Amino acid sequence: MRSASDILNAHRGDPTRLVQILRDAQHACGNWLPARVLSEIARGLGLPRARVEGVAGFYAFLNLKPVGRFRVLVSDNVTDRFAGSAETCGALCQRLGVKRGHVRSDGRVSVDFTSCTGLCDQGPALLVNGLAIPQVTGERLDQVVRLIEADTPVDEWPADLRRVQDGVRLQGPVLGATLEPGAALHRVLHASPDDVLATLKDSKLRGRGGAGFPVATKWETCRTAPGDSVVVCNADEGEPGTFKDRALLMRRADLVVEGMTIAARFTGATQGFIYLRGEYEFLLPHLNEVLSKRRAAKLLGTGICGDRGFDFDVDVHLGAGAYVCGEETALLESLEGKRGVPRHRPPFPVTHGYLGRPTTVNNVETYADAAVIFGLGLEAWKALGTEQSSGSKLLSIAGDVERPGIFEVPWGTTVREVLKLAGAGSVKAVQVGGPSGELISPKELDRRIAFEDLPCAGAIAVFNESRDLLEVVVNYAHFFAHESCGFCTPCRVGTHVATRSLDKLRQGRGSSAELAELGTLTRLLRDTSHCGLGNTAPNAWRHYLDKFPDDLARRLQAGFVPAFDVDAALVAARTARGETP
């Protein structure tokens, strides 16, 4: 077993690697972090003990209390729900003889839910000690139970059980790119920064993580900011229902790193990071292999492409289960080994990012797109898309469709066309862009996926006539309440208060009082939260209340109803008195 000092040495005693150190330490300590180990790490890094525990306490995948030696987490995204995740979780608990959220008495196993694991097209999915297991029903569920009871370490489980499909259903210029490694980079190598900038501007490439910020502006600001710049790839694909970066990293990781290298060439960065969400730990060996190959081919490292002075390398950091780390400043905090609490902006990362240095943070897809633009040329790129949204977009489609998976479509495609591609039948609603995006009704299917109309970072969840939309909205609300980082009060408290009103509505106990409360919370969260998490948390319920009045009306009570069953709440005291309840 590795000792704390071995682990610290492996990470060069670097406090910015604290999240990575804690992950390794937990792995070495049987899936949790005893107080003694936290103290050793704090001493070894010269950090206050409280700082180390504060970081460990922040991330859902770092455990300050013992969990099972097999920690089974069932993905709780609403599409997993509809695929039977609750049944899978119930069956696992029953077969393994453990109560959800508890550790079995022999310490072998614990089972609980976790936020969306990005396997919505292959649900219901599990993470077992961090590794993804898709489609856990029937025989595969039996197999999981047997392997746990046989105490087989998860990295020795059959490859077939652990195999994640890339899920690509429709290729476009990015997923279908046949560029040789280095092809795009070579075109940039001898171009002047002005030419590169002109190409980027002309391409109208905008960030693919959701905000759609123009890439040319971001890269140029970073290039001209004083200091050693850094290139960061945001692979913390946490928005429930989004799994397109998973496919991109499985199939086109080289293209992504190539895009990062182009960004480094342009901005002068020598250091790069891929911040990979903890749920995608299964991709780590593959990514490291891609990086090694590129180093061997002189496409990474020192003297890239034989150009002395062009040095750049990429390190993969794993997250540890925190949705908010997809927010770029929270991601940078996490990269620096801290709690993933979003920073105040401005200053923006382009001038003051990782360790205060100018930092280009872009989504996985953005880097791949940049490589395609330089590799295949502007014309092919500009032939696709709309005025303000150039090129293609990767969509991850899940829910009630015949062909869930990844579809690369030109920007400007209508929702109706997208649904046809994926084989949707009767549609009650579509969630575009995940819980923080927009819930649309069947009347809106001719809207276009584009920055001009329906912006989308990738997630499309389809719900058919049989689904309870309020269950969807309640699931999303609980997701935000769980993932709120707790830094600002409007979000920390508001997201929780909202779940109470929504739960009440779902139980048929709601009235106009709850609607008024949700209206107040919508304004409060949108206007006063510290970051985008709180700002967008009300979207789903707001759209539901606005766009599905009939669905809502049949659930509303005429007058105020208590939040709980008053008589049932008296039973315990009656019993203690010896009365028959």
Add this chain to the structure above:
Amino acid sequence: MTAKVRVATTSLAGCFGCHMSFLDIDERILPLLERVTLDRSPLTDQKHAGPCAVGLVEGGVCNEDNLHVLREFRAQCQVLVAVGACAINGGLPAQRNHFEVGDLLRRVYTEEPGLTRRVVPDDPELPLLFDKVRPLHELVKVDYFIPGCPPPAEAFWAFLSDLLDGKEPRLPKGAIRYD
């Protein structure tokens, strides 16, 4: 002269500290009483509320009698106000929410040393405890919340003055307290 406005007050699972703080408006109670008639209140010892414009309720709901009183207030008062930490969040009494109420009753009344009669009190006069202490808004519609433990006298004064003047009540910044 315009008719006086009727105001009722009560303390449920509270400590009467909010009422004491209300009385800290000191001599301003005289001009207040020129505009207000106190209905049911510990200050009048009136046992039931009649139709009122305003009801001020301190304390959370810990037993069925609390609920009964709260429902009477809701039925009689046009504007119902949750006053103080316990009414809004359950407050100190809600510390018992971490335990199972049946266990608590048995532990306290049958297992603690020094008891002569080891039985959970079962007199029908005693109101039954709820499994948890709850804030008012989980049981009835609440119109306004005045936070604080207790809210300062200034909060009561500002709130009632605004309401009597026909204005939307707004607490001055220093009067909004969470301790």
